[in-house]
Amino acid sequence: MNGANLFLEFLSLFPLKVKGENCINSEGKIFCSRCKEVCPHLAIEFENNTPKVDTQRCTVCGLCFSECPVNVFEIEIDLTEFYKDKTPLKVGCFLSDWELDIKVPCLGMLNEELLTSLALHSGEVYLDTSKCSICPQGGIYKYIKEYIERANLLLHYHRAEGKVKESSQPPESGEEEEFLKELFGEEEKVRKPTLSKRINVPLWRQLFFEKVKLLRAENLCYQPVKEERLRFAKPIFDPNRCQSSKVCSFWCPTRALSSDERGTYFTQILCTDCGLCQKVCPNSALTLEKSFVPRNNVMAGKIPITRSEKKICKNCGREFIATQGQEYCLYCQKDRQMEKLIKDFLFGENNG
Ligand code: SF4
Numbered sequence: 001m002n003g004a005n006l007f008l009e010f011l012s013l014f015p016l017k018v019k020g021e022n023c024i025n026s027e028g029k030i031f032c033s034r035c036k037e038v039c040p041h042l043a044i045e046f047e048n049n050t051p052k053v054d055t056q057r058c059t060v061c062g063l064c065f066s067e068c069p070v071n072v073f074e075i076e077i078d079l080t081e082f083y084k085d086k087t088p089l090k091v092g093c094f095l096s097d098w099e100l101d102i103k104v105p106c107l108g109m110l111n112e113e114l115l116t117s118l119a120l121h122s123g124e125v126y127l128d129t130s131k132c133s134i135c136p137q138g139g140i141y142k143y144i145k146e147y148i149e150r151a152n153l154l155l156h157y158h159r160a161e162g163k164v165k166e167s168s169q170p171p172e173s174g175e176e177e178e179f180l181k182e183l184f185g186e187e188e189k190v191r192k193p194t195l196s197k198r199i200n201v202p203l204w205r206q207l208f209f210e211k212v213k214l215l216r217a218e219n220l221c222y223q224p225v226k227e228e229r230l231r232f233a234k235p236i237f238d239p240n241r242c243q244s245s246k247v248c249s250f251w252c253p254t255r256a257l258s259s260d261e262r263g264t265y266f267t268q269i270l271c272t273d274c275g276l277c278q279k280v281c282p283n284s285a286l287t288l289e290k291s292f293v294p295r296n297n298v299m300a301g302k303i304p305i306t307r308s309e310k311k312i313c314k315n316c317g318r319e320f321i322a323t324q325g326q327e328y329c330l331y332c333q334k335d336r337q338m339e340k341l342i343k344d345f346l347f348g349e350n351n352g
C-alpha cells in the first residue's frame with residue numbers, strides 16, 4: 001500500500017460530520033464564513049447558507065472544528081479520552097514516530113482552549129511538530145504555532161501552572177513517576193470532563209470550562225484582560241440606541257445573551273465571539289469588546305448588562321421600554337432633540 005492510500009485509509013477512521021443546522025448563518029444572509037476561509041484545501045462551500053464539505057478534498061485537518069464558534073463540525077474522536085493521568089502528555093499526528101499518548105489526524109484540531117485544558121489536566125503537553133514541514137496537508141503549521149502561543153497566554157492569564165510546548169524530540173517520559181505509582185499504588189484518577197452535544201457551545205469551550213472551573217478561585221486574576229487573539233468578548237450596549245428589542249439574545253447561538261422583561265444578561269464563558277449579536281442589532285446599539293475576566297471563566301454566571309422597565313411616555317402617553325430611566329419614548333426623544341437643535345440654531349449664543 002503506498003503512502004497516499006495509507007493516508008486516506010487513516011483519515012477514513014475519523015470522518016468529519018457537519019451539523020449544518022447549528023451554523024449561525026440565517027436565512028438569506030451569511031454572517032460568518034470562518035470555516036470556509038480557514039480550510040486550506042478549499043473543501044468548504046455554502047449551500048443554502050450552511051457549510052457543505054467536499055469529502056474528496058477534506059483531509060480532516062480539523063481547522064474548521066478549531067475555528068467554528070459553534071458546534072457545527074464533529075470529528076469522530078472521543079475527546080474526553082484525551083485526559084489521561086500522564087505527564088508530560090505526548091501528542092502527535094499519524095506521521096509522528098513518538099510513542100504518543102494522543103494521536104490525532106492533524107494537530108490543527110487542537111485549538112488554544114483544547115490545549116489549555118490538556119495542560120491544566122496533565123501539567124506539560126508536548127506536541128510533535130517535527131513532521132509538519134513534510135506533511136502532505138501543508139499550510140497548517142502556522143495555525144498550530146498560533147494555538148500553542150494562545151494556549152500559553154490563557155494559562156498565564158488564569159495564573160495556572162502548565163505549559164504547552166512544541167518539540168522535535170520526545171520529552172523524557174515520567175518513568176520515575178510511573179515507578180512510584182507502581183510502588184505505592186495508583187493515585188486516585190482525575191475525573192474526565194463531560195460534554196453536552198445538545199447545547200450549541202463548541203466542545204473545545206466546554207472542555208476548557210470543565211478544566212478551568214477546577215482552578216482555585218483565590219489565585220485567579222480579577223482584572224479584565226484585553227487580548228484580541230483570544231475568543232472572548234463582551235457586548236457593550238449604547239443605552240441611547242438600545243430599544244430592548246431583544247434581537248441580540250434571540251439570535252445568540254450559545255445563549256451567552258439572554259433576556260427577560262427586566263433586562264439583558266450575559267454569561268461570558270458561553271460567548272465564543274461569533275459576532276452575531278453585533279451584526280443583527282437593528283439599531284447598531286451593541287459593540288463587542290474583546291476582553292475577558294479570568295475569574296468569570298470560573299465563578300461568574302449570568303450578569304445583567306442592560307436593565308429595562310415599562311414606562312408611559314410623558315409627552316405622547318404611549319407605553320415604551322426605558323433602558324436608562326428615560327421619561328420620553330424614542331420618537332418623542334428624537335422630536336425633543338430636533339426641537340433643541342433648531343432652537344440652538346435660531347437663538348443660540350453662537351448664532352447671535
Ligand atoms: S465557522 Fe461555523 S458558524 Fe461560521 S460559517 Fe462555518 S459553520 Fe457556520
Ligand code: SF4
Pocket residue numbers: 233235251252253254255256257270271272273274275276277278288
Ligand atoms: S454574545 Fe454575541 S458574540 Fe457572544 S456568542 Fe452570543 S451572539 Fe456570539
